[in-house]
Amino acid sequence: MTTQIAVRLPDEIVEYVDALVAAGAARSRAAVVLRALERDRQEHMAERDARIYAALQGDDRDDFDGMASWSVRQSMDID
Template structure:
């Protein structure tokens, strides 16, 4: 399911989005969605890192970077 929303963005950001669209990376909606999903992943990773930092229990994760990737 999708929901249409209206947002106000600075002109320079819209210009950047439109440049990406002209380069063929997708529609405005696709660009914004991709950016927000990446931001969501970043926020989750930062929360996870904070938990690991607080608990100090991260020896089991020594090989994790070899498997990590960012999804679009």
């Protein structure tokens, strides 16, 4: 499901978004905004996870070290 919303953006941001669409880097203005918001959401989730990991102590933390070592070697297809 999707919901249409209206937002006000500075002219220079709209020009940037329109340039991305014109260059074929995005299908639409909505696609540009969605991609930016998804990246922002992923960043916030990663920060939350990092805080959780940083709070781990002893054996709990050791369990995640192997997973962390493995994950940094994986490619990320975020687009």
